[in-house]
Amino acid sequence: MKSKVICIILLSLSVFIAAQVPTTYAPTSLISVNVTGFVDSPGTYQLSSISRLSDALKLAGTPSPIILEKGPTYIPRLYSSEEKSVSPKDSLFLNFQALRSVKLTRGKETKTYDYMKFVRMGDLEQNPILRDGDVINVGAVHTTVTIVGEVYYPGEYEYIAGDRLSDLLNLAQGFTLSADRKIVNIYRYKENLKDFDLITVDLRTHKPEDIIIYPYDRITINRDTEYRRGWNIIVEGNVKSPGKYYIGDNTTLYDILLLCGGPNSRGDLRNAIYANLPNTEKVDPEFERLKKMDITQMSIIEYHYLQNRLRQFPGRYSIDVSRTWESKGSECNPVLQDGDYLYVPLKMDMVAVTGQVVNPGLIPWVEGKTWDYYVKSAGGYTNNKSFNGVRIIDAQSGNWVRPSSKTVLYPGDTVFVAAKTEYDAWTRFKDIMLITTQIMTIILGIHTLAN
Template identity: 30%
Template sequence: MKNIYKFILVLVVLLSSICLFAQEDISQQFSSEIMYNVSVVGAVKNPGVYMVLPTSRVSEAIKLANTLIDTINVPVHASNNASKRNISLKRNNEVVKLDLLRFLVLGEEKSNPYLEDGDIIVVPVVKEQVQIFGAIANKNDEELLNSIELKSGDRVSDIIELVMGILPSADNKNAEIVRFIGDSSDTESINLNLDIIMNNIESNENIILQNDDRIYIREIPEYHNKSFITLIGEIAYEGTYAIENNKTTLLQIITKAGGPTEDADLFNAYLKRISKEDLQEPEYQKLRKTRAEDMSILEYRYLRNRLTEGSGVFAKNFDTLWNNKELEYDIILKDGDVIYFPAKPVAIKISGEVANPGLINHDAELNYLEYIELAGGLTSKARKGKIKIIRSNTGEWLKPSKNTKLYPGDTIFIPRKERFSYYWPYIQETIAFVTGLATSIIVIKSLMAN
């Protein structure tokens, strides 16, 4: 019985060994049989012969040779002008032209066939191209960058297809091709109706393109203009609101948003505009680059005042507009406007030369001097005779007395004693005037003496 077990054990070991050797031999044979030798030459980093699987496509072989076909997974090593649309596949004494861009952009499989053993792939350089601009779907794709390699026989519809079509905003009836005339830099303009081309690619409108043609597909002006403004603060429904640019008014939007809340300070509500055409101030920009001593007195005063104003802030007449509905104070809104409704103030602001500038709760019993004392008193640099009260609702600057009533939101401003440089422009103009006057007197006396 033991002999039988031994025999069976030896038989199992022998059979296992035979199976392992057979499997290894089959694996080696199978591995050698499923790899293809494919040559990749031309505008690639490493031209040569590559071993690929039978399931490999042309693009994968080129990828192995480090071309720029796969810009996502493979670094760009090849020539910057390696072709994607005029690749040649040599197979069994036949040459097939391939347009890999149609595979990469449109998924057209016949443009990127499976490989066979012995295939030769030739990647040429780009020799001709066209450019396309405007309302196209794929204008920002890194594969395209507005320039498309030109293939013999390409028509307008072929290039539009490679940019994934045109946008709904395209003005189809007013497209244009700008074409060079011969070898010169002179150009001609060819008008296109894309509606005709898209409906019938065989139409005469769908012309064959030439090297360096530029296709312009312009957008319909003001197509679905998405203009909006923003309401912030003490308004019933704050947020972003769509408007018709240069048409919707401030009062319409405030009404649509439910109006200001009871806590809104309409005297200090304001509209902030960012559109550049309303903010252009050439004189202000010029003065900012001018030295103080080169300015006139009026220019110097204008610059000082302008620097303290908010840029793009519209006149504050919200209270009159909302409560009295006086339309002369209404404002036509523009895209990007921001409308702010602050809460009613409860404090007096102390600004300038005091020990502790800032806010102090409003007390109707206090005058401006008592507020200054609460702020720590005046500093040694304070110009006592020039203290002003700035009304929050009107912006008016007042010279205060002990009996001047203060309201929440008002500002008490204590200026600093001016340095000599402040008076220098005045002194300069005075000297110039006196000098001119003296010269005139001398000239007149000389003439009279003669």
């Protein structure tokens, strides 16, 4: 008896719970739809009765044009986000399917739909619900127009008679933030499809809806370089607040030094590097040529040019930043340029002595002392020192300077003592004998002619 009661209770609970679960939609009936034309897999497909044009195209191998990859000729490559690779066969359909003129035949009536307007603009009228027996035909692109420049989806689009500039802009997802709307260039081919006319439109005074587009037009949207211009200078090294600073037309070096707080207690403004980074990246054809040459093929001036280019910081301004700071901007205070760079190194009151000295290394800098003081502080010369082979490497310019008795050094400078050039005694003897023989031959020749 108890078991029967329990069964009745469980059965009642199951009926009650089932009543609380929402009813699902009844299964829809199937319809047959034919997809033909320029598609990867034409044929007849079974779809639900609530399917749309996009569903049939997807089954037939027409990719969803959601992401556009700009190719070298600006022909749009349209593919769905799931696809990672495209075969050459697929590429043909991706590039040349006429998705703006898809024909749908229902009975005796044929309508044309702009499938791209549904994809890019969400126009549901261009993605109709299908019916049993519908025939979809996708053609190949025969006429195109091109829109490039400052739009989000630049590319080559199928041309539809009656297209306006607004249609192309909508398909390209509109202007980017930096687009220059006052100069829109339309290159319109003449009948020979070789020559063209240039039509310039100011969209501040003309509506895109009023501008008719013709087959093979090429539309370029230029960039407004003054819009939200982000000119900046990068300040690094031993300053109080390093970082990127935006600059205006009249921002000076001293203004930026004030903004970054100036040098910290360890900053060395005298040896600061102030340069323009875009100029450092410019290719120097002469320098590239000399790097590939053998030294023996260079002229003396070419060799010295190569040496100086290797020693000096490219794109560096001839500015003493310490004078800018000390004079509070009254001296050496240029107006900054976009891409400028300021690096303040660590201040080390040292002079480097290297080469043929007893104890090469860093010597504490003493104001007013000449180079020979630092050589003596490094233990003096070794017995392998070259005669007249001392050079001062200026920390600011990178130049090698032959010192005089009055040459004063500054922190960061380097004293370089060259070694003797080693010669092979036998080779030198042969060279001397060869030159002597040639001189004697010339003298004998002159003597013979004189007699």
